[in-house]
Amino acid sequence: MPYSKLTESAISLAAKGFWRTPYRFRLARAIGPSYSLRCVVFHNISDVQSPFTNGIRVTTTPKKFEGALRFITSYYVPVRLQDLLTNCDGRGLPPRAMLVTFDDAYASVAEWAAPLCRQFAVPAVFFVNAAFLDNQRLAPDNLVCYVANVLGMETIKAAVRAVPGRETFQLHSLTDVFGSFFPVISLREREAFLEALRQLAGINESRLANEACLYMTSKQLCNLGSFDFEIGNHTYTHTHFRSLSQQDFVSEVDRNKAELEALLGTKIRSFSQPYGSAEDLTCELAKHLERSGHQAIFLSESVANPRRLDLSHLNRISTCAPSDDALFFEIEVLPRLRAIRNRIFKTPLPFAAA
Template sequence: MLRTTGSAIALLSGRRSLAVVNYHRVLAGPDPLLESEPDLADFRWQMTLLAKCFNVMPLYDALRALDAGSLPPRTVCITFDDGYRSVHDLALPILRELKLPATVFVTSGYVSGDAGNMWNDRIIHAVQSLPSGPLDLSDLGLECYALTSMEERRRTAARLTEAGKYMPPNARALLVQRLDELSGMENDALMLTPAMLLALDASGVEIGAHTISHPILTSLDDESARFEITAGKAQLESLIGKPVRLFAYPNGKAGKDFTARHVDMVRQAGFFAAFTTAVGAITGDQDRFQLPRSRPWDRVPFRFGLRLLSWMALGNKQPR
């Protein structure tokens, strides 16, 4: 039914559209503080559904086919952000088994054995590890948070992560350092190593750029933002020995996380295309450097597939 409906959408609309799904981590098992991330079982049925009901293409190839008017109906591309090692350890075996291509947008500054984890993961780790009771961060300009129940921990992690996104880098570093000290526990390494990055590339997974340190670009001056974009690309190219053609804006909300200035920087850096986190499908009339890409949140296979078809039907006019 999904295949028939998707083909009918392409025929009746008279145009082709491309849905790009986006992930970050794949979890070994469910985690109440990471409810938006699929565990291994959910990721497997999602990939199986894509393999059976959609035409899954490499992202760069799909964009070229869209330009040429030769994009197959029901085309979907698979992407991951940030560069978590679970893409290598957990996702890659499933992608290989099902012969599915993918793109990983890598935050280059974390691809090393001693780079540590991203700040948001350190927040989550601390909230998971701290004992029950209040978490008073009022001296950092924040609030006193509750950690008594799992639901309170989930809310606290979400609120601290959202607050941290838009803090100045120095203030965010102080917050993360405080939480590290309070939790008193080592963080398990979460990010790709250079060897894992090379293994992904050797397996046909395209490596895209996602800046050096994953800042909100609007929080930086122009010189710093340009460096994050261009040097992140150069670092990855040095590691894999080939051009990095695709870019994803950190956090990805147009007008809030990046502006037209940053779009120009990405274009001038020599990328082929760049991606936001807007909902909807890619159509041929869109700005190549502000292409939508999102995640179907549905946990039931038919609704998951139907969500993708709705994106294809509505293009970038998907209701928010």
């Protein structure tokens, strides 16, 4: 959930104040308990403004991403997924261990992020939806975003009204689509909505996807191994789970894992929940992920991970921070404050993730 302008201004002022403090890391530790792993997630690395991504807060410019890597390598120790699996008690990890991850299948990760990660000697985990490789179709978020930016929210609302049983659902923004509508519908209902959207917008999705080239090719994905990237599971079609049948969520997990393993010739060992919410990590899903060989499960609620890691519930910070002070505040201060609030009120703070 995006912050209000007033909240953003307050956070910006606090970030600048913290960053100017000589003992800023010590001061951050005084706010809340230290934690053994910091984990950040990026999505699209691009200088180009695109109707497919404008409004969903997933894009970081290459310059800002390079700055983030410079910041990470100056103040943290980048680690690999294997380091987490080997040292889940947190004791074997280096001080200020940092895992860099990427979600979705954006081609910009191969074009910009991977070369920069290699330049700074930063390993990474890239969570991929196999359905969108080779640009034959669009991810639901990108299709919705494109229609909203080109034709407006009225077309989105009309598509919602075309879904039986959802005719009265009220939407006012893209945040409502991804935060309120998508979480409560089934895969069949989502497909009915997307098909109505294609028809109302007059879109040939395959041709549009091929022209946009938003996502990686299979060859690009295979080449990421040479950049010290490990590939993880991000579901087949990028979906919430809380409203899915067992048959549907098993298919989303297993099909993606099987296709990625067949393509890469390596085991998929980790899973990242689309949209990042613990509400989608149901008991049934967690059990299936464990049975199917996923050794680490990642969310994106921007909460501090405890010193003793829970590999079935690893939190990441979704960031588009424009500066060192903002990035420090997002990594060191806000996650601790959220962890404290969650312990007091037993409820997570709102967050934004894709």
